[in-house]
Structures are given as C-alpha cells and as structure tokens.
Amino acid sequence: MLLGPAASAKSLYAEPKYAAILVNADSGEVMYARQADAPRLPASITKVLTLYMAFDAITKGQLRETDYITMTARAAAQPPSKLGLRVGEQISVRDAIGVIATRSANDIAVALAEHIAGSEAAYCAMMTAKARSLGMTKSTFVNATGLPDKRQLTTARDIATLSRALIRDFPQYYYVFSKVAYDFEGQSIGNHNHLLKTLPGVDGIKTGFTNAAGFTLAASAAHDGVRLIAVVLGGPNRLARDGNVTSLLDTGFDVLTKRSRGQMTTVSANLSEIDDLNDQTLEHLAEQGSGDDEVLAVTRPR
Known part of the structure; x- marks a missing residue:
C-alpha cells in the first residue's frame, strides 16, 4: 500500500552532496x-x-x-533558527525539548547543552562518545546545533543508526518529534518537518538545512506494524528532499x-534506478571486482 503520490519523484543520486539510506527499523x-x-x-x-542525550539524562x-x-x-548569541530568549531569561527543560524538536532552536540547544554538561564543548564530547557507543562509527560532533563546522561530520548510515536508537531507547519521549506544532507560552511553534x-x-x-550541508531529513513512518526510517542528506532544496524521502x-x-x-523485488527497481544499492549488492559488486562502473562510482565512499 502506498503512502503518498511521490514514488515516481526524480532520483537525487547524482547530486554531489547527496547521501541516502532506507532501513527497516525492526529488522535492520x-x-x-x-x-x-x-x-x-x-x-x-x-x-x-x-535531545537523545537529554532524554538519557532524564x-x-x-x-x-x-x-x-x-x-x-x-547561547543567546546563536544565529537562527532560534527562539530568541534574552540573556538571563529561563526556559523549562520540557519546553526546551519541545522548541528544539519543532523550531530547531539553536539558542535553546546550546543552553540545554551548557545546563547539562557545563559547556557546549563538554556536551559535544559526551555526544561523540555516545554516538560511538551506539555504533555511529563515522560521526564526530563539535556543536549541539548542527551549524556548519568542517569537523562535525556524519553519514546517512550513522543517522539511521541514531534514529533507530532514539525510537528503541526512548519511546516515551519520541512523541515530541511527531508534534506538528508546540505551544510555548501561548505561541504556536510550527515543526519544520512538513511530512508530518x-x-x-x-x-x-x-x-536540517545549512548552505554547506544542503537540505537534510531523517524521517520515520509506521505502516501495518512495520517501521521504516529514511535518511536523506545533501538535498538541493526542501521540495526535492521531501519528495525523495517520500x-x-x-x-x-x-x-x-x-x-x-x-514477488522478489527491490526499492531501486521500483524507482527505475540502475540497481538496488543495499549492503548485499555492494558486497557482491566488490567481490566481482568489476561490476557496473557507474554503480560503483556513485556509491563508493569518497
């Protein structure tokens, strides 16, 4: 059963910053x-x-x-997106979680990090250590916001690993990511995730979005008792990113x-792409030693 109308949307695999993965959250x-x-x-x-770190602390x-x-x-000096609280103003942890999940407030993310660890740098060291423990072997974090820093890198696979861990470890808090809007002191703060x-x-x-990163999105959907997680990084614009995730x-x-x-079939076959580039296919191509050069050129890490 199809969820939406965009299954025929244009593939983004040739975009230079693009990376993507689709994972069955239940089976892996x-x-x-x-x-x-x-x-x-x-x-x-x-x-x-x-936020995973905050849930863990709670x-x-x-x-x-x-x-x-x-x-x-x-914290107050962070660039947008931000809530805009002034120095010395306060916000509850509950509200901080809500506005980070919806507005993606950079000022509140830094304030939360400082509150928990004493400094953003200390918090990010904890984030990187936690990432490693979750199996995010290629991720390093130096800020709590995602603002551009060439040292802060991840992969689509690592983000899928994180997404699975979030849903598995903190189901009682996962709901915050599903809110279309969060009410903060009478102000309705809309979620940037339009797919909701x-x-x-x-x-x-x-x-997520920065000029350096492009348009990013980790999305999870459940249907007939099965949950899938799609991660798209480096989309050229919001509509293309959202269409690709859809x-x-x-x-x-x-x-x-x-x-x-x-019927034995694959995702790529149904998207009319050159091959289903899952782990098994890539291993098979590597074992063959030649395979489809176009496939290998597109998928091998640079």
Missing part, C-alpha cells in the same frame, strides 16, 4: 543505500543526538523536565507488500 535490513558511508555535514539533524535522574535553564550570553502533515504514517524525526518510504512499504505476496 538496509533496503536502499546511496553513498551511505560518505562523510556529510548533518545540519540540524544533529539535534536528534542533542532517565538516569540527572535532569528533570521541570528544571529551568538560564540563557547565557553564548502530508505523508500518512510519518511520525518524526528531524529536518519516494523512499512509499516505495519501501510497497516493496514489503510485494514481497509478502511472493
């Missing part, structure tokens, strides 16, 4: 991969890990949702339906 199967291990700037998808009793965070000069409103089944996770999720669920009926 990689259903589609393009440059999934190539280093990329994450932009505000970084904040998924920023669960361990090191932080309470009712605690208040005081805005420092450094346009694609049935999507209930998270996080968008195509991947839509086609992924359609492939699962076809397989349940005995």
Whole structure:
C-alpha cells in the first residue's frame, strides 16, 4: 500500500552532496543505500543526538523536565533558527525539548547543552562518545546545533543508526518529534518537518538545512506494524528532499507488500534506478571486482 503520490519523484543520486539510506527499523535490513558511508555535514539533524542525550539524562535522574535553564550570553548569541530568549531569561527543560524538536532552536540547544554538561564543548564530547557507543562509527560532533563546522561530520548510515536508537531507547519521549506544532507560552511553534502533515504514517524525526550541508531529513513512518526510517542528506532544496524521502518510504512499504505476496523485488527497481544499492549488492559488486562502473562510482565512499 502506498503512502503518498511521490514514488515516481526524480532520483537525487547524482547530486554531489547527496547521501541516502532506507532501513527497516525492526529488522535492520538496509533496503536502499546511496553513498551511505560518505562523510556529510548533518545540519540540524544533529539535534536528534542533542535531545537523545537529554532524554538519557532524564532517565538516569540527572535532569528533570521541570528544571529551568538560564540563557547565557553564548547561547543567546546563536544565529537562527532560534527562539530568541534574552540573556538571563529561563526556559523549562520540557519546553526546551519541545522548541528544539519543532523550531530547531539553536539558542535553546546550546543552553540545554551548557545546563547539562557545563559547556557546549563538554556536551559535544559526551555526544561523540555516545554516538560511538551506539555504533555511529563515522560521526564526530563539535556543536549541539548542527551549524556548519568542517569537523562535525556524519553519514546517512550513522543517522539511521541514531534514529533507530532514539525510537528503541526512548519511546516515551519520541512523541515530541511527531508534534506538528508546540505551544510555548501561548505561541504556536510550527515543526519544520512538513511530512508530518502530508505523508500518512510519518511520525518524526528531524529536518536540517545549512548552505554547506544542503537540505537534510531523517524521517520515520509506521505502516501495518512495520517501521521504516529514511535518511536523506545533501538535498538541493526542501521540495526535492521531501519528495525523495517520500519516494523512499512509499516505495519501501510497497516493496514489503510485494514481497509478502511472493514477488522478489527491490526499492531501486521500483524507482527505475540502475540497481538496488543495499549492503548485499555492494558486497557482491566488490567481490566481482568489476561490476557496473557507474554503480560503483556513485556509491563508493569518497
């Protein structure tokens, strides 16, 4: 069963910053991969890990949702997107989580990091250590926001790993990523993830954009008891990124339906691409030693 109308959307695999992966969140199967291990700037998808760390601290009793965070000069000086609190103003941890998940507020992300670890640098060291423990072997974090820094790199595969961990480890907090809007002191703060409103089944996770990173999105959708996670990094614009994620999720669920009926098929075949570039296919091409040069050129990490 298809979720949306964009399964025929144009592939982005030739875009220079593009990387993508589609994962069955339940089984771990990689259903589609393009440059999934190539280093990329994450932009505000970084904040998924920023919030993962906060959820972890709450669960361990090191932080309470009712605690208040005081805005420092450094936090208040962060560039947009931001909430715009002034130095010395306060926000509860609960509200901080809500506005980070929806508005992607850089000022609040830094304030939260400082509140938990004493400094953003210390928090980012914790973020990188946590990333490694989750299996994000190619990710390094030096800020809590995703603002451009050539040292802050990740991969589509690592973001999918993080997304699976978030849903698995903190189901009680995952709902915050599904909110179309968050109410903060009477102000309705809209979520940047438009797929929450346009694609049935999507209930998270996080968008991002900087000029350096392009348009990024980690999206999760559940249908008929199965959850898929699609990650797209380096999209050329929002509509292309959203359309590509829609195509991947839509086609992924359609492939699962076809397989349940005995039809052996792949995501790439249904997208009319050159091959299904999942882990098994890449391993097979590498073993062959030649394979399709165009496929290998597109998918091998640079």
